[in-house]
Amino acid sequence: xxxxxxxxxGGTALEPGHIQSTGxxxxxxxxxxxxxxxxxxIQVKSIMCLDCGHVMLFGDAEKATRIVEGKPVQPGxxxxxxxx
Numbered sequence: 001x002x003x004x005x006x007x008x009x010g011g012t013a014l015e016p017g018h019i020q021s022t023g024x025x026x027x028x029x030x031x032x033x034x035x036x037x038x039x040x041x042i043q044v045k046s047i048m049c050l051d052c053g054h055v056m057l058f059g060d061a062e063k064a065t066r067i068v069e070g071k072p073v074q075p076g077x078x079x080x081x082x083x084x
């Protein structure tokens with residue numbers, strides 16, 4: 001995620017993070033194809049503008065494409081790792 005400025009106020013004080021609840025929050029794709037080697041959940045990551053408070057949410061577009069197209073790719077360790 002290479003975001004240089006806030007899409008709302010244009011501010012450059014941006015802080016990466018993730019949205020958290022009692023468990024992680026995931027995007028579930030409506031058109032996901034079943035694949036036992038790759039879970040259909042897409043972890044949501046965020047960037048918050050420290051100037052105006054706007055929160056931008058992002059998911060893994062490559063993984064989402066694989067899931068929708070049904071390509072059999074096993075998840076790498078970076079997809080299963082806890083955010084720092």
